[in-house]
Structure formats: structure tokens, C-alpha cells
Amino acid sequence: MNVPKPRLGVFKFASCDGCQLSILDCEDEILAVADRVEIAYFLEATRRPLEGRFDVSLVEGSISSPEQLEQIKDVRERSKFVVTIGACANGGGIQGLRNFISIEESIAAVYANPSYVKTLDKSRPIADFITVDLELQGCPINKYQLLNVIAQMLAGARPRVPDHAVCLDCKRRNIVCVVVSQGKACMGPVTSTGCGALCPAHDRGCFACYGPSHQPNTAALASRFESIGVPSDQIRRFFHAFYSTSPAFVAEGLRHV
Amino acid sequence: MNSSAAIAPVGETVVIEKPVLGSIIDRLWRDGYTVVGPTLAESAIVIDQVRAIDDLPIGWTDDQEAGTYRLRRRDDRAYFGYAVGPHSWKQFLFPPKTTLYSIEFRADSMTVKPNVDPVPSYAFLGVRSCDLHAIEIQDRVFLHGPYVDRQYQARREKALIVAVHCAVAASTCFCESTGTGPRAVRGFDLALTELESEFLVEIATPRGAAICDGIKSRPAAGSDLGAAARIVDKTRNSMKRSLNLNGLPDILYQNLEHPRWDQVAERCLSCTNCTMVCPTCFCHALEDVPSLDGASSEKIRQWDSCFNPDHAHMAGGNNRPDIRSRYRQWLTHKLASWVDQYGVSGCVGCGRCVTWCPVGIDITEEAAAIRGDQP
Numbered sequence: 001m002n003v004p005k006p007r008l009g010v011f012k013f014a015s016c017d018g019c020q021l022s023i024l025d026c027e028d029e030i031l032a033v034a035d036r037v038e039i040a041y042f043l044e045a046t047r048r049p050l051e052g053r054f055d056v057s058l059v060e061g062s063i064s065s066p067e068q069l070e071q072i073k074d075v076r077e078r079s080k081f082v083v084t085i086g087a088c089a090n091g092g093g094i095q096g097l098r099n100f101i102s103i104e105e106s107i108a109a110v111y112a113n114p115s116y117v118k119t120l121d122k123s124r125p126i127a128d129f130i131t132v133d134l135e136l137q138g139c140p141i142n143k144y145q146l147l148n149v150i151a152q153m154l155a156g157a158r159p160r161v162p163d164h165a166v167c168l169d170c171k172r173r174n175i176v177c178v179v180v181s182q183g184k185a186c187m188g189p190v191t192s193t194g195c196g197a198l199c200p201a202h203d204r205g206c207f208a209c210y211g212p213s214h215q216p217n218t219a220a221l222a223s224r225f226e227s228i229g230v231p232s233d234q235i236r237r238f239f240h241a242f243y244s245t246s247p248a249f250v251a252e253g254l255r256h257v
Numbered sequence: 258m259n260s261s262a263a264i265a266p267v268g269e270t271v272v273i274e275k276p277v278l279g280s281i282i283d284r285l286w287r288d289g290y291t292v293v294g295p296t297l298a299e300s301a302i303v304i305d306q307v308r309a310i311d312d313l314p315i316g317w318t319d320d321q322e323a324g325t326y327r328l329r330r331r332d333d334r335a336y337f338g339y340a341v342g343p344h345s346w347k348q349f350l351f352p353p354k355t356t357l358y359s360i361e362f363r364a365d366s367m368t369v370k371p372n373v374d375p376v377p378s379y380a381f382l383g384v385r386s387c388d389l390h391a392i393e394i395q396d397r398v399f400l401h402g403p404y405v406d407r408q409y410q411a412r413r414e415k416a417l418i419v420a421v422h423c424a425v426a427a428s429t430c431f432c433e434s435t436g437t438g439p440r441a442v443r444g445f446d447l448a449l450t451e452l453e454s455e456f457l458v459e460i461a462t463p464r465g466a467a468i469c470d471g472i473k474s475r476p477a478a479g480s481d482l483g484a485a486a487r488i489v490d491k492t493r494n495s496m497k498r499s500l501n502l503n504g505l506p507d508i509l510y511q512n513l514e515h516p517r518w519d520q521v522a523e524r525c526l527s528c529t530n531c532t533m534v535c536p537t538c539f540c541h542a543l544e545d546v547p548s549l550d551g552a553s554s555e556k557i558r559q560w561d562s563c564f565n566p567d568h569a570h571m572a573g574g575n576n577r578p579d580i581r582s583r584y585r586q587w588l589t590h591k592l593a594s595w596v597d598q599y600g601v602s603g604c605v606g607c608g609r610c611v612t613w614c615p616v617g618i619d620i621t622e623e624a625a626a627i628r629g630d631q632p
Contacts, residue, residue, distance in 0.1 A: 032549040147549060155547040155554070164529065164565040167615075171533030172353040172560050176299040176343050179615045181326045189528035189615050203299065214566040217526045217580060224324075224616050 006055035006154075009041040011075050013061030013068045014095055014123060018140035019086040020044040020060055026143050033147070036154055054079045056153065058146075059132075062088040062095060062123045069120070069129060076130040083149065084126045087139035091211045091243030094139070096123040099244050125245050134159060138194050139209035139242050145194050165189050165213045166206050169197040178205055185230045187238055190216035190248075211243040218252035232256040267466050270459050271474040272481050275336065278449075278456060279310040280472050281419075285380040288468070290417060293349060294382030295342070300328060304344040307382055314339065321427035321608070324617025337451050340427035341385055341607050345536035346392060349379050350412045351399070357408075357543070357556045376408070378415040384445065385423055386438030387430075387607040391536030392418075393444055397599045398539050417464055420445035422485070423492045429608030431621055434499035437605040439492045450485035457485045498611070500621045501628065502602055506593035508628050513585065517626045522581035524616055529562035531610035531618070532587065537603045540568065563587050588623060 010020060023030070024045060033039075041050050057079035063069055076082060087093050098106040103121040107114040126132055136146060145161065152159040166188035170177065178184040178200055186205030188197070192213045199206050212218075218239065225235050239253035273281075285292045286308070294307040297314045307313060318339040320327045331338050358371045384392075396413065399406035423430075423439035432438030441448050446465030450457040457477055460466050532538040542561035547554040561568050563586050569577040577583045595603035604620065611619045 029549055036549075036551065148546065151547045151549050151551075154549075154551060157545070157547075160544075162565075162567055164567060165526070167526075167528040167530050168533065168560075168562060168565060171530065174303070174344060174348060174353070176301045176303060177530065177613055177615060178300075180324060180613050181300040181328075181343075183325070186615075189526040189530075215527065215580065217523075220524050220526055220616055 005036060005038040007040040007052065008037045009050075009054040009057040009075070009079065010039075010044065011041070011057060011059045011061075011071075012043065013059070013072065013089070013126070014064035015061030015086065015088040015093065017044060017060070019089075019138075022140045022143045023058070023146065026147060029143075029147050033150055037150070052078070056081045056083060056150075059084045059089050059126055060086050062093050062125060063120065063129055064095060064123045065119050067118070072126060072129050081133045081153075082126075082130065083134045083136060084132050085136045085141045085146065087137065087209060087211060087242045088123075089126045090135045090137055091249075092123045092125055092245035094242060096244030097240065099123060100240065123244070128245075134161065136161060136194075137163075137192050137210040142194050142196065144196075161194075163192045163214045165216075166191045166193055166195070166197050166200070166210070169193050169195075170200050173197055173201065175200050178203065179224070179228075183228045185225050185228065185234075185238065187221070189213075190218050190221050207241065208238060208249070209242045212246050212248050216248050218248055219255075222252055222256065267460055267463055270457060270477040270482070271469070272452075272455050272457055272477050273472060273474045274455055275451075276310065277473055278336070281468060282307060282309060282382070284468055284472070285382075285417070289378055290380035291377045292380045292382055294419075295337070295339070297328070301326060302328070302339055302342040304342070304346065304348070310336070313337075313383075318425065319427060321429045321612045322617070323429065323611050323619045324614055326612050335424070335451060337383055337421045337449070338425055340423070340425055340430055341388065341609060343534055343609065343613055345534065345607075345609070346381050346384060346388055347395065347536050347538075349377075349381070350392065350416065351395060351409055351539060351560075353560045355408060355558050357558050359553055359555045361553045362551070372408070376411040376415060378417070379412070380417040380419065382419045383449075384418050384420045384441070385607070386420070386441040387432045387605040388536055389418070389420060389441050389444040390437040390605040391607070394537045394599065394601060394603065394605070395539060397601075417468070418445045418447075419465075420448040422448060422450045422489050424451055424488050426492050426496045427608060427612070428497050429611040430496055430606065431498040431500050431608060432606035433493050433496045435502060435602065435604055435606035439496075440489045450488060452481065452484055452488075455481075457481055498608065498619075498621045500604065500606060500624055501630070502592070502604075505602075505624060505628070506596050509589045509593040509624075512627050513589070515627050517623065518581050518585050521584050521618060521623055522579065524618055525564075525580050525584050526616060527564045527566070527580045527583055528615060529564040530613050530615060531620075532562040532564055533560060534609040534613045535591075536607060536609070537591075537605060538562070542568065563590070588620065588627075591620075592624060 099122045149159040184205045187208035188206040191208045192210040194210045235256040236253040239249040292307045316334045318331045356372045361368045399409040420441040446462045448459040544557045591603040
């Protein structure tokens, strides 16, 4: 077969590299992918320089500095299909917690000599700057979800990424609801699927690292949290921790101070 | 009279000492059944494998309210002294995730292979009347229409059912009002009533009789039958909730724009929990899962829900675009159009949707409000 393999690029912005590690964590499966895809740029895995165009670009991280703002535009121009991966790329990430205070305050709190820091005043998701074709949520992303997206694209199908509540996965796995049976706070009812109900399977509540589900009824869940005695500042943190740029989560969090 | 060696005929009722239930469980496993029944796990009484009577939640009960479930110690050693938990038997007959078929691609052809994985023979131990009715309803869905679901059929035909007449009603139970309990009347091979130190065993089918063959028992006396009837009556009279089904379909159809739908939509999380725990809900999603090497693909069926926004997504958009329309769809299907479709209501009064709703929305309250029984 002389048909060239699709070229895949993996790019990193403000992030911890955890989502890229999820790709490397595919180990066995990545060999099957490598047979059908040319991994043309992936600094975490190879030293190949950035050149040419990409059929699919996976983008990790939020946009946090003026330099990144230029780089992301370049990625868009080089790419047919941009998939943003992870909570940082799609919701600002944990570093987005600084969005709730002034940038001077957070710089002063972190750096001994802040004059070298060049930063934007907020940590913002990729979609604020370029057109994103598909978002894969999570902190970090789920490797099986990523592989499924790649397999679907290779099969010529439009990739489907469900965004229903985590509860559906809990029930498909016969996991007993920790809210009902133990009065624990769980963000599952307003959080997007993808993890396969990882935390509830280990007897703890979901903490929303996959961001909001489709049409999350945040007010109803927050009022349930209040009735089981979750302190107000903790309710705020549940909504702000990972997806600090999601309008529904930001607004709900700000109602609990 | 010692009848321990006699074959108890179908239709007979016998009495066994409680530990003899252990011999029945052993016998079921020996005969090739996978025995599943109530057991303690994850802070609840769930349904899982029962190897011996010690696996049953002996001496435990549950306190249930809308949105709340708590385990509690009983002050006796009752074997079945609790109501239904988060699981139902649906998970065994209509599993949450199944491969329907796989496709293998070759250079110029493809082969479709149906899933022919062997189906386990389950023995369901401790099935309550509400759940027997739920199984009967799912039979109508999967077996009695123009298309028969082969996987469901295979599982269903193999399953042996040991029912238990309820000795306890949770505060969320309302089967008396829906005519689906608490006494199990049909659909079982054996039915147990838990007396103080013995079980009354009704032998309903040849399969049930075969399992009881040779076990240590005595014929039931009139006083045993009286005691058993009183237990179920007490359960019936202790039920706190009720759902008035009388004329309900028309009332719901006539109130599709009732303000109550807006009110419940403010509380509803659209999280799918009610539909997942419902023993009659059967909605599912089909998905093609291609292999990474591109050589094959699987058609997967998973439990899905009318509360999943994606479920009503079709060409042209989502025809149930908000929580109000999804809640209304669920309630009007369950209690109204279900009757048109299958000849019975889709609600068996088990109360699971009430207990396991994380915000405690109560189907009986919502239906009553639409009916106009409440302010």
C-alpha cells in the first residue's frame, strides 16, 4: 500500500504532561496505532523536529502565556483536525484557579523574583483562541477513550465522545451510589463521563475532573450538598478545581463563598 | 412424619428449618446454577453471588427514604429482613453491556458473527413480588413482540427463581397500590416465607420440586399458612407511600403542559439513576467499536436512559432538549404510554427510583401533583 499514513502531532501548552503520559501509557495499543499512523511530532516520546502539516493534532494544556498564544495559532494552521485533550486544554485546568484572584497576587505568592514572568492574566482553554474540532475531557484523559477516538477516525467515522453524567457509568458497573448510601458529596450527577466512574468505584465521591456533563443541573446538586452538610467553601472548590473556565461550574462555585 | 426422602410434588407447601436453605443453595450450585441473591457490599444490600447462607445479609436491614439508604443491624437474625436494594435482577437477564455481534473485515469481504458466548444458568434467590412483575414486564418487551431478543431469551429460560414474600416494607415501597405485591403470586419456581425459625416453601414448578428433592422438610400445617399470611398482611399494612394508577394515563396526557414539570425539572439532575435502578426500564444504546488494527468491529449494546441527552439525539437535533422534556418523557412513558405499548403500567412499586435519586425526587409525589391531589 502506497497510501501515506495519517500524520499525528502531539502538542503541549500549560500542563503537567499527564495527558501525554496517558498516550504513552497505551504501550501495547500504541504499537497497533503506530502501524497505521505516523507519529510525526511528540516531544514527550521522540526528538523529531516540528515540521510539515498534521492530519490530527492532539493538544494538551491551557493557554497561559503570550508565547503560547502564537504557538497555538501555528498548530491550528498546520492541522486538519485539532483534538484538545484534558482539563487544562478544555477548562483551564488546576492552574486556572488563579483566574479567581489577580495575576499580581498569584505571581507574588509563587515566584521569588517575579520580574522574569511573562504571563497572560488568565489561564484559558484552547477553544478561546482557535477552532477546536473535538474535545476529550479529563485530568488526565482516559486512554481507552482516546484510543477509541483514534480507531473511529481511522475507520472513517465521525468520532463520538459521550458527555452524559458519570452516574450512568456507575450504574452500568453496578456501583452503589455513595451520595444515597453514605451521604458523601459526589459530583458525578453533573460531571461528564469518560473515566468509567473511577472514584465511586473506590468508595469516594467524584470530584469533577472531567468537567461539566451536558446541561449540568449544578444548583440542584449544590443544594443537596448543603443538605448533607458540605461546607460552603468546599462546595465552591468542587466546582472550581478543574474546570475554572466552564461557565456553569464557575457560576455555581461563586454562589458558595 | 419424616418426609425427608420423599419427592415433594408441585403445588405442595412444606416447612424447612432455616439452615436447610443452605442445603438448597448447595444443591443449586451442584446442579450447575450460579446462585445470585442479596449480600452485603459497598454499604448496601446488593445482588451478587451467594455461595452459602452466610453470604446472605443475616440480621441486617435497610432504612430507606427519598434519596437516602442506610444499612442497620436488626435485633434478630432474619435472613430476608430488608426491602429491595440498588440492584435488580435486570443486570443478569439484560446485562448492562453486551456484544451483540462482531464483524471481521477482509480484503474484499466481511463476516458477521453473532455473539454465541455461553449463557450462565442463574438461580435468583430472594426475588420479591415487585421484581417478579418487573421480569414479567421485561418478558413482554424482549420476548413477546414481533422480534425476540435471543440473548435475553437464553438467559431467561435458564433462570430458576426462588421468590420471597416480603416481611418488611421500606418507606419507599408502594407495591400494594400498584397491585404488584407484597405477596408473590406467580413467576417463581419456589417461594419462601420467613417464619420465626423456619421457612415455608411453596413448590410451584417441577424445576422447583427437583431442587427440593430429598431435603429435610415437613408438610405445612394450617397454623404455618396462617402465620405466613399474617406476615405478608403486616407488610401490606405498613406501606406508607402509594401511587394511584386509576385513570392516570389520561390524566398525564391531558397535563403535558402542567407547571409541575417545570418545578421537577429544577430539582432533577437528569443523571439517569432512576432509570438505571428501575427494574423495568429497558432502553439501551448501540455502538460500533472498531479495533485499532482496523480488522474488525464490535456492535456493543449498553444500558442507556431517556435522561441521557444523547439518547434522543437524531438527525435534525435533539427532540428532548431540556430536563423538563426528559423527565416528562420518563414519567409519561412509565405510567401512561407504557400501558398503550405493553398493556400494563411500567411501574411495579419497588420504590428504587425514589430511594436512589440523589436528590430524592419521588415518583408517587410527582404523579399525585399532576393528578391534583397535592397543593
